[in-house]
Structure formats: structure tokens, C-alpha cells
Amino acid sequence: MIHLLRKELKLELRRKSVIAGLSLYLVSTVFIYYLSIGFNRQVLNPLVWSAIFWATLLFSAINTIAKSFIGEKRGIEIYYFSIVAPEKVVASKIIYNSILSLLMCLAGYGLFATLLSNPIQDHFTFFGVLILTSIGFAASLTLMSAISAKANNSNVLMAVLSFPVVVSILLLAIRATKNCIDGLDPSVSYDELVTLFAINCLVGAVSYLLFPYIWRS
């Protein structure tokens, strides 16, 4: 499993175009916000900020994770199937995708802070939210990506399938973010964080259990 994880990382570093493409996607999205909002930063009240922040991250996460199965060739899949258990494949993919989407979250946060504004007051809790949300995204979207890869590789299907599934994670993240922006005491968002964590465990466990069934076909 560690080998698989290492292979993923290496492969990703080698496919520089993918990383470059994703970061360009993120940069251009944030830049469009910057251009359309311009200098009227008072428009960006906390709610709007967290809404566009999470919408951006959601779409870049869907795009990133969609690549995890859709990008792979037929032959590789059969090769994996013969040497490792499907559970290990999905676990390594989830870990790898959480690292990747955490990086995306951090990059997105940096871009938002430099180009737009940085209303976050409680950074510590906010990073907790970022970490938990990216794990949640990875755990749920990896399975969706596997399903849509089996169903004739359509990117549209990926977006349609994953949107309703990640909404609950997204809603909690937005609520916790709003608390962080208002600079409330961390104990206020404690509820959201615990629920997020519980949802992550649930979703992760379900993907771990269900993935072998997809893999077999």
C-alpha cells in the first residue's frame, strides 16, 4: 500500500502538465473573481467570501479527483487487479487524494488571501476545517470517480454524481468557516468539526467497503 502511495506521488510529479493544469484552473478562477469584484471589497462580506471560496474548492476538487481513475489506462487496472487487493488500492487513492486536495485548499486559501481578502480570524480552527474537508472530499469523490470511470469515463457524470454527495460536507464547512471569520471562540465550531469528522469516517468506511464491488467488474 505504501508502494502504491509512493507510485501515485511519483506519477503525479512526473505528469507535470496535470499539476500545472490544476493550478492554472485555480488561479484563473480566483483571478476571474478578482476581476469581477475588483476593488469593491466591501461587497465581500464573510458569507459571500466563504461561499465563493468553497464553491471554487469544490469544483477544483472534483476536477482533481476525477483524474484519479479516469486518467488511467485499461492495462494498468488489470495489472493492479492481479497484484494487490482492491481495498489497498482505494485506501492509497484516498490518502493520496486527500493530500492533493489539501494542497489545493491551501493554495486556494493563499490565492484568496492575496488577491481578494483574508477575513479569517481564527486560523487554527480554519486549518482544521480545511484538513477535515479535504479528507471528506477525497473519501467521497474517489468512489464517485471510480464509478464514473467504469461508466464510460464521462466527466459530466462525475459532476452530477458527486455534487449531491458532498453537499453535506460542504454545508458544514461553510458554517464552520463563517464562525472562523467572525472570530468566534473555537468551542463554537466544535460541533461542526466533530460532525465533519464523523461524516468523514462514515464516508471513508463506506467507500472502503464498496470499492471492491466496482473493481471486480
Added chain:
Amino acid sequence: MRSYWWKILAVLLVTYSFVGGLLFEVPRLFILNETIRALYFHVPMWFSMVAMFVTSTYHAIVYLRKNNPEADIASSSFAEAGVVLGMLGIFTGMIWANYTWGSPWDGDPKQNGAAISLLVYFAYFILRGSISNHEQKARLSAVYNIFAFVAMVPLIFIIPRMMSSMHPGSGGNPGFNMYDLDSRMRMVFYPAVIGWILLGTWMGTLLVRYKNVKEKVYELEETVR
């Protein structure tokens, strides 16, 4: 399930809830007034929807374990029945909201959660429609069904309880607890719940039989050719 006493029971109970729900005496409450009668129609529909989705997920699990096509047909049929009931529930809720909240869609967390869970099942049907291979369709949609159900649980049962909501039953609004005191309402409400669940099951089993017949007709046509 072929026996029909429970179908007659369903018709009787739902008819009773219509008559009773529209004619019986209800408690007078501020703002709610006569719209309290929506409880007899709107709430049982949701109960029935959840029951249908649970059945659908159960059949999806059975399919993954045993790989029998009947379970797949049952799973998709009950999901369809559940979506129909969910749409009815949303529309009746919107009518009610129009009179009490002032507009049919008020950004209430429960309403949004319900709408999103319907979206999940629409995505499920799209997934079914986009795969042509029969076995693969059954397996992938069973996986998505289970996953979607798990993802839906926090959306319907957990998050709305964390947010403030105008929906009856939360945040100091008159809810079940208040009605529960009134046994006259219970007399109609519980039969209505049972009636709607039976009605939903009936719809589901009819769909199952329809699909089986269609499959058989298709096979016969193939052999004739």
C-alpha cells in the same frame, strides 16, 4: 406480497385520512390555523419516502451480496416510488409554506436537505441510464445507491437539527410534541402514516412486476426472432 388485503387496507386508510384530515376537528393554533391539516398529508409522505429509500438500499445490499437481478429491479423500483412520494412531499410542503411562511421556498435547511436528497436519486437514475451493460449497470448503481443513502443520512437527519429552522418540530416552533397532546390528531395521523407506507410499497411492487413482465416480453421477442 401478491395477496391483496394490504392493498385494500392501504386504500381504506388513505381514504380515511383524506376524509378525516379534511373534516375532523383540529386544534386552533396561531398562524397555523387550518394549515395544520397539512400534517396529515405532508408528513406521512416523507415517512413513506424514507421507508421506500430504506427498502431500495436494502435491495441494493442484497444485490451486491447475492448478485441476483431481481434485487436490482426491486432496488430501482423502490427508489422510483420513493422519488414520487418525495416530490409529493415537497409540493405539499410548498403549499403549506406558502400560507404560513409567506413563500413556497424559504431557504429552510430541512427543505433544502430534502431537495438535495431528491437530487441524489435523480443522479442515481441518470447513472442507470448512462450504462448500457446490464450487469455493470446493476452493480454500479447498487454501489451508488448505498453510498448516496449513507451520504443522505447527515443531510436529512443531522444537519437540520444543528441549524435554526422555521420548520415545525425544531427551535421552539410548534412541532410534534404539541400535537402529541392532542389525541384527536393522532387518530388520523398514525393511520395516514401506515396507509401511505402501504401505498408506496404497492407502487414499488407494481413497478417490480411491470419491469419483470417487460423483461420477459423482451426475452420472448428475442427468441421469436
